Amino acid sequence: MRKLIFGMNATLDGYIAATGDDIGWSVPSDELFQWWLDQELGIDTMLYGRKLWAAMSSYWPTADQQPDATAARREFARNWLDTPKVVFSSTIDGVGWNARLVTGDAVAEITRLKAGDGGPMRVGGATLAEAAVRAGLVDEYEIVTHPVLVGGGTPLFTALDSWVNLNLVETRTFPGGAVLTRYETKR
Secondary structure, three states, X not given: OOOEEEEEEEEOOOEEEEOOOEOHHHOOOHHHHHHHHHHHHOOXXXXXXXXXXXXXXXXXXXXXXXXXXXXHHHHHHHHHHHOOEEEEOOOOOOOOOOEEEEOOOHHHHHHHHHHOOXXXXXXXXXXXXXXXXXXXXXXXXXXXXXXXXXXXXXXXOOOOOOOOOEEEEEEEEOOOOOEEEXXXXXX
């Protein structure tokens, strides 16, 4: 069975985006960016909800061509293009960049993908990740908490139907005060 990882940046008060979908608070240090890149290099398939797909696909296909692109950003962009992606949405008509679109039941498709062969998958996007968490499909959580309070926006987690018990497996502090907490789901 494939591992499903939920990894996100979040504010100290628990938001993945401030009001108006503002993520300006989440600019990573070079060390944090390199950590995210290292994690992404080990991912076999990315699972995106509509909003996160829109954000990622508007930047990463050409990010390696930007004059200020660092070596790590160029590598992240190349890896992003090469990694298979599944986009879950009933409101967009098509996707590109090594992605396929799923318009049906996200939980059923993620369950099917987990049961198949392959390496780890990463789920991102508030609504899609919430569905995977509620269905008990997430095996690992990688949450990078940034030292900022935004007071509102898109929450990292909404109300769950039941508890999810976790084991802490790693913590790390990055320049600028961002803190990684990585947990595995107790089964």
